Amino acid sequence: MRVIIIGCGFAGLKLARNLVNKENIEVLIIDKNNYHQFQPLFYQVATSGLDASNISFPLRKIFQKARNVRFRLTSLLEIKQAENKIVTTIGAFDYDVLVLATGATTNFFGNEKLQENALPMKSTVEALQLRNHIIKNFENALLATSKQERELYMTFVIVGGGPTGVELSGAIAEMRKYILPKDYPELDFSEMKIILVEGSPKTLAVMSEQSSEKSRKYLTGLGVTVETKTTVKEYDGTTAVLSTGETIQTTTLLWAAGIKGNVPAGIEASLIVKGNRIQVDRYNKVEGTENMYAIGDIACMETPQYPHGHPQLANVAINQGKNLAANLIHQVNGNKHLQAEFEYHDKGTMATVGRNLAVVDIPIPKPKLHFGGWFAWLIWMSLHLMLILGVKNRVQIFINWLYKYFTYDQNLRLLIRTAFREEDEVK
Structure with missing residues (x-):
């Protein structure tokens, strides 16, 4: 069985690892990156x-001992379902089973101006680009020669009150409290x-009422202004216009308000x-097909428990x-x-x-168990350390977290230049 897996995020990686060295199965992984990233x-x-x-x-390191797994660094251009073939930037590949694990990307809901800025x-x-942008600010x-100009660079708008938006807001707030005043003593x-x-009316809307309330309390305690029941209508790079009519002057609008699946060419519109x-x-089989599957964020499976599809977690x-993997x-x-x-x-x-x-929300036992604060933070760190690939990565992350916890500092504020023209150095 020739299995082609498109994408090596959480879903594609788990599938490939569970097929390692299984008899009568050959696996080809297609990805535009040569590494797995922990989102x-x-x-x-x-x-x-x-x-x-x-x-x-590195993906090749993960599968060094796999006799039946191969990797190609390329992008998928089209699926030719009738021919059991995919077309990529480096050529065409035949398959017996095709698995789409292409994940999701940012959803700007059709607002081109927002997408541009x-x-x-x-x-x-994108995370590295954001780090560069924050430091440049x-x-x-x-x-800056005026207070108004300085406010442009020192105002951060984060759109989306889900886990990503909440975590970003809290991390930037902690930088303001513990780190940035030492780096930039000239700034107020x-x-x-x-x-x-x-x-929506609350942050962390997918979690329990207690978690939503606590997350908002934690954020306001860190000095974050939380505006719920509000959306961003326009943003031109310096001015954000809110649904309330309020305008905010900022050069930084971080978008964490939604995601959409990465659907490749060759999938019938009726299936999207x-x-x-x-x-x-x-069984994660694409409706109306015999040998094409979709897993992870790209897949929408309706079940009695999840009639609108599973959460994209x-x-x-x-x-x-x-x-x-077990079914194959x-x-x-x-x-x-x-x-x-x-x-x-x-x-x-x-x-x-x-x-x-x-x-933290735990659904068992019922009613849902909820707790917050230091113990929840410890559980969050422990779980993420367990999920990270590689002992070396786990050790480095643990040391970084330990160093930051005791010193209230972090030493990775590196501005990596992508342009070497003198006029691009700062602005």
């Missing part, structure tokens, strides 16, 4: 808490504004549902990859009757806001 910690790279290499792991954070590269603030950080804008996801059955993606092994061994439908068992949700500040 939940992108915000720490963006705010100089971790180095990009700490949350990335806002800063997303859905990849390691304060270098530029030092050169009482002028720095951090504004979190959320369209809300959120740009692909409709699949309970790492745990869902990992378990779909695991379930599909049964299929190649002639045991189709042993194939299992996928069902997601929610083990809990968590988010961190800052130092000793986090919230």
Whole structure:
């Protein structure tokens, strides 16, 4: 069985690892990056808490001992379903089974002006670009000739009150409190504004009422202005216009307000549902196909428990990859009757806001167990350390977190220049 996996995020990686050295199965991984990236910690790279290499792991190293797994660094151009073939930038490949694990990207909901000027954070590269932008802002603030100009660089608007927006807001607020005043003693950080804008009535809307309330309390305690029931209508690079009519002058608008699936060319439009996801059955098979599957954020599976599709979480993606791997092994061994439908068992949700500040919801026992503060923060750190690939990465992250905890500092505020013209140095 020739299995091609498009994308090596949480879902694709779990599937490939569970097929390693299985008899009568050949696996080809297609990805535009040669590394797996740990998305939940992108915000720490963006705010100089971790180095990009700490949350990335080379794919070829992962599969060094796999006799049946190969990797090609390329981008998918088109799926030719009738021919059981995919077309990439380096050529065409035939398959017996095709698995789409292309994940999701930032959703600007059709607002081209926002897409042009806002800063997303859905990849390691974007996280590094955001880190550069934040550091540049304060270098530029030092050169500002008026308070109004300085406020442009020292005002941060974060759009989206989900885990990413909450974690980004808290991390930037902690930088303002502990780190930036030491780096830039010439600046008055009482002028720095951090504004979190959320369209729904509360932050962390997918979590319990207690977690939502606590996250907002933690954020306001750190000096973050939280504006709920509010959306950003326009942003031209310096002026954000809110649905309330308020305008905010800023050069930094961080977009964490939504995601949409990365649907490749060759998928029938009738199979694409809300959120740009692909409709699949309970086995993750794309509806109307015999040998094409979709797993992770790109897949929309309707079940009695999740009639509108599963939440786009790492745990869902990992378990779909695991379930599909078992089904493919049964299929190649002639045991189709042993194939299992996928069902997601929610083990809990968590988010961190800052130092000793986090919230955790655990659905068992019922009613849902909730707790916050230092203990929740400790659980959040422990779980993320366990999920990171590679012992070396885990050790480096743990040392970074330990150093930051005791020194209230972090030493990764590096401005990596991509241009060498003198006029591009700062502004």
